[in-house]
Amino acid sequence: MLPLLSTLIFLPLLGGLITFFSGVNARKTALAVALVELALSLWVLLAHFVPTAGMQLVEDYWWVESLGISYKIGLDGISMALVLLTTVLVPLIILSAFGRDVKSPSLYFGLILLMQSALIGVFASLDGFLFYLFWELALIPIYLICLNWGGENRTRITLKFFIYTLFGSLLMLVAFIWMRAQTANQSFDIDQFYALKLSSDAQSWIFWALFLAFAIKMPVFPFHSWQPDTYTDAPTQGTMLLSGIMLKMGIYGVIRWMLPVLPIGVDTWGLLAASLAVAGIVYASLIAWVQKDFKRLIAYSSIAHVGMIAAAVFTLSTQGLLGSVVQMLSHGVNVVGLFLVADILLHRTGTRDLGQLGGIRSVAPAFATTFIIILLGAVALPLTNGFIGEFMLLSGIFRYNITLASLAGLSVIFGAVYMLRAYRIIMLGEQQSSSATFADLVWNEKAVLYTLVVLIFLFGVYPDPLIRLVGPSVEHLQEVITNAGAATLR
Secondary structure (H helix, E strand, O other): OOOHHHHHHHHHHHHHHHHHOOHHHHHHHHHHHHHHHHHHHHHHHHHHOOOOOOOEEEEEEEEEHHHOEEEEEEEOHHHHHHHHHHHHHHHHHHHHOOOOOOOOHHHHHHHHHHHHHHHHHHHHEOEHHHHHHHHHHHHHHHHHHHHHHOOOOHHHHHHHHHHHHHHHHHHHHHHHHHHHHHOOOOOOEHHHHHOOOOOHHHHHHHHHHHHHHHHHHOOOOOOOOHHHHHHHHOOHHHHHHHHHHHOHHHHHHHHHHHOOOOHHHHHHHHHHHHHHHHHHHHHHHHHHHOOOEHHHHHHHHHHHHHHHHHHHHOOOOHHHHHHHHHHHHHHHHHHHHHHHHHHHHHHHHOOOEHHHOOOOOOOOHHHHHHHHHHHHHHOOOOOOHHHHHHHHHHHHHHHHOHHHHHHHHHHHHHHHHHHHHHHHHHHHOOOOHHHOOOOOOOHHHHHHHHHHHHHHHHHHHOOHHHHHHHHHHHHHHHHHHHHHHHHHHO
16 A cells, blocks of 8 residues: 555656646646645545644655654644645646646646645655755745746846745755754654754754744745745746745744744744744735735735734744644635736736726626635635634734734734725726726636635634644644753753
């Protein structure tokens, strides 16, 4: 019998290699592989995964024993949720490209599947070096996608994105190598990292090395400057991958590889890190307010949402951590929908400039309806998926620091204002010449947007299955952090 988790990781890799040689059938091949991967992940969840605290489906083999590197993978509720996010969104991302003219489709869709393989590897890795390897492998496909299919400024912008993320990755590798040297058996095993009793000084410098690596990926202010340009210039499917899934790698890295390993470092520097995240919320919200390009507006809105998640992570509260995981999933669903909306606007009208759009609701009612539902999910209206996560986030931040919570709460209001204002201009404003012949949704756009709408309402009305999946792992993580902190102080 094939090991389930390894199959889940490497099936998209095999599918990507097949897609490279699929020619005109590349879209269909990639979609078929992504749907099989989705079915496999659901089977793993329903038939082989029990929502308890511990790691499951663990595979542990020596890879390079002399260097302490093992092939160790496994899933708990947190990583299972992010694997599901990946396997749900990737087929939707591929489907969104149907009907679009894409040069070299076999390479384009093959790279998307390769990235899916690396992303699942990141969320499943329980060895530091293996985590780093998948982390770097995820960078290569998205770099090539942005470089080859991006806008006119793609070379400069993609190089900036690559340098930023590579710098962060090197800091992470240095920190992992140093921590390996401190373990009892010279191993990168995550359990060995958790067992470390590092001095407060050591925890401080490792905290900043890892924080910079993860903050660049999220991104958190002031390490965000690559994101708006990259999101705006990248092809739509690349932007969906970056915003919907890839940025979650940074948040997940903090949860899995920072908090339990560096409890004293987090206690010492967590407030500063949370303050930077909240500063990013305020900054991004104000910048989004004045954006004319709708796609760029979404990019800054994403910075604000991720800042809220990052701030809640450093509260170390149950509500903050649980809300962070829930909101990662909600944000992934909502932001993919918003970027598809931006792509539809550009495809139909030739522009994303708010000043050149207006009156689309009267000629495209289905598009207008799905757009407003996704937007309301993004602004966390009650009974949508964004509400429960944002409520828990703000609750966790409030208990941690009331000033930070107040600033974050104000930015939630700002977000609702600029997003609803954009909708009013695009859909309800005076009809422009560019939108007079605007065609309503076609079959693949309906399939993607209607699926996202169902997810928005499903987890908005009934979030309990998601909370039961993630909750035990969050509680266990808190116990690990508490015990690690107590052991270090003894």
